[in-house]
Amino acid sequence: MGLEGVRVAVLGAGRMGSAIIRGLVAAGAEVIATGRRRETLERAAALGARTTRSNTEAVDEADIVVIAVKPFNYPEVAEEIAGHVAGKVVASIMAGVTLKILDKTLPGAETYRAMPNIGALVGRSVTALALRDGGGRGSNWRLVEEVFKTIGSVVWIPESLMDAWTALAGSGPGILAEIIDAMILGGVAAGLRRDVATKAVAEQLRAIADLLEEKHPAAIRDEVATPGGTTIAGIHALSSYSPRRMLMDAILAAAEKSRELSEYVANELAKKLNID
Ligand SMILES: NC(=O)c1ccc[n+]([C@@H]2O[C@H](COP(=O)([O-])OP(=O)(O)OC[C@H]3O[C@@H](n4cnc5c(N)ncnc54)[C@H](OP(=O)(O)O)[C@@H]3O)[C@@H](O)[C@H]2O)c1
Numbered sequence: 001m002g003l004e005g006v007r008v009a010v011l012g013a014g015r016m017g018s019a020i021i022r023g024l025v026a027a028g029a030e031v032i033a034t035g036r037r038r039e040t041l042e043r044a045a046a047l048g049a050r051t052t053r054s055n056t057e058a059v060d061e062a063d064i065v066v067i068a069v070k071p072f073n074y075p076e077v078a079e080e081i082a083g084h085v086a087g088k089v090v091a092s093i094m095a096g097v098t099l100k101i102l103d104k105t106l107p108g109a110e111t112y113r114a115m116p117n118i119g120a121l122v123g124r125s126v127t128a129l130a131l132r133d134g135g136g137r138g139s140n141w142r143l144v145e146e147v148f149k150t151i152g153s154v155v156w157i158p159e160s161l162m163d164a165w166t167a168l169a170g171s172g173p174g175i176l177a178e179i180i181d182a183m184i185l186g187g188v189a190a191g192l193r194r195d196v197a198t199k200a201v202a203e204q205l206r207a208i209a210d211l212l213e214e215k216h217p218a219a220i221r222d223e224v225a226t227p228g229g230t231t232i233a234g235i236h237a238l239s240s241y242s243p244r245r246m247l248m249d250a251i252l253a254a255a256e257k258s259r260e261l262s263e264y265v266a267n268e269l270a271k272k273l274n275i276d
Contacts, residue, residue, distance in 0.1 A: 002027065002028060002146070003024065003027040003028055003029040003146055003147070003150065004027075004028040004029075005028065005029075005030060006029045006030070006063050006064065006143070007029070007030045007031075007032065007061055007062045007063045007064075008024050008029045008030070008031050008032070008062055008063070008064050008065075008066060008147065009031075009032050009033075009034070009055075009058035009059055009061065009062035009064070009065045009066065010024070010031060010032075010033045010034070010044075010049065010058075010066045010068055011033075011034045011055050011058060011059075011065065011066065011067050011068060011069060011077060011081075012034065012035060012067065012068040012069035012070075012073070012077075013033040013034065013035045013040050013041070013043060013044035013049070013051070013068070014035070014040065014068060014069075014070075015121075016068050016093060016116060016120060017033065017035075017044075017066070017068035018043060018044065018047060019116075019120035019121050019125070019151055020066055020068060020093075020116075020120065020147075020150070020151055021033055021044055021047045021048070021049050022047050022123075022151075023120070023123060023150030023151040024147065024150050025047060025048035025049065026150065027146075027150040029147075029150075030050075031044075031047075031048065031049040031050065032049060032050045032051070032052060032057075032058045032061055032062060033047075033049040033050070033051050033052075033058070034051070034052055034053065034054070034055050034058050035051070035053070036053060041053070055077055055080045055081050056080055056081055056084050059081045059084045059085060059088065060084055062088065063088075063089070063143075064088070064089040064090075064091065064140075064143060064144070064147060065081075065085065065088055065089070065090045065091070065109075066090075066091050066092075066093065066147065067090065067091070067092040067093070067094060068093050068094075069094065070094070071094045071095060071096050071097050071265045071269065072265075072268070074094055074097060074105075074269060075269065075272040075273055078105040078106065078273060081106070082105060082106060082107060085106045085107070085108060085109035086107060086108030086109065087108060087109075088109050088110070089109070089110045089112070089138075089140045089143060089144065090102070090106055090109040090110070090111050090112070091111075091112040091113075091114050091144050091147065091148075092111070092112070092113055092114065093114050093115065093116055095115070095166065095170075095258075095261070095262070095265065096261055096262035096263075096264070096265030096266060097113070097265065097266075097269065098113070098159065098262075098266055099111055099112075099113050099130060099132060099159055100275075101266065101269055101270070101273070101275060104273070104275045105273055105275070110138050110139065110140055111138075112129060112130070112138060112141075112144045113129070113130040113159065113162070114127050114128065114129050114130070114144070114148055115127065115128045115130075115162055115165055115166060115169070115170065116148065116151060116152070117169045117170050117172075117173060118170075118173050119151075119152055119173070120151040120152060123150075123151055123152060124151075124152045125148070125151045125152035125153075126152055126153050126154075126155065126169055127148040127151065127152060127153070127154050127155075128154075128155055128156070128157045128161075128162065128165040128169065129141070129144065129145070129148065129154060129155070129156050129157075130156075130157065130158070130159035130162055131156050131157065131158050131159065132159070133159075135158075137156065162258075162262070163255050163258035163259045163262055164255050164258075166254070166255070166258040166262075167251050167252070167254035167255035167257075167258055168251055168254075168255075170254075170258070171251075171254040171258075172251070175247070175250050175251070175254070179247075180201050180205070183197075183201050184197045184198050184201055185197075187200060187201070208220065221235070
């Protein structure tokens, strides 16, 4: 299934919305994007979308709607579009906004919850789509997958794992960037120029990403670690800092924070939207 001629409304053409618009336009979809400020609309227009300040107009014209505003802007958007979504497919990328909230606030819509990541900016998001209780996807799941495949790849996970996903795939790029920066500085400390060290790390990340398709990380490590060689000397030095413990703790801390924030978002929205 392609997206040629499919009409997609992107409500909130911000950072993530713009990445989605870029992917959709490249895939041949007809995009109508919204925002409140002129700059937002101009940026979306430059990416090839039609634009409007009216979320209802965008929804009325669309086959599928992507909601990409911040969670705390959702109440105003929900109020605006609630009467216009019956029978439409609506996918939200808002962190912490549950399927339950979407279902209660968008009567008659077929709702989806998606969590893309920063990779979307370069067409390499890995986006989680939430399975409903009991494992159901919704009858238009292929169309929704197609939309998110325009910015990268897609996996389906139970909604209860969205916070774990946010930690690993959402915060992961930031945590990896921290490690990468330290590795680059290690190269600089060993005498390489920063740009050369950066290229060395960037290229090996690409290679490792490809190798991971076929091999366990431990197998990749064992191939590089010649007995008595440089790699095992580096790994030996690293092991005195418990890197596994540190990184597993980092992901678990991010997951805990995501749970806290999701709960806060859900409670605040429930109050504003009068949901019990
Ligand atoms: N950034 C990420 O890495 C990431 C990853 C996964 C999920 N998300 C989710 O994606 C959503 C957007 O994040 P972002 O980083 O792209 O934020 P952002 O850059 O602030 O984009 C949000 C956009 O929504 C527009 N907006 C606000 N109220 C609106 C309204 N009533 N009607 C129409 N448009 C409205 C804003 O445009 P105006 O200022 O012109 O109104 C703004 O450009 C959030 O819910 C976030 O949880 C983000």
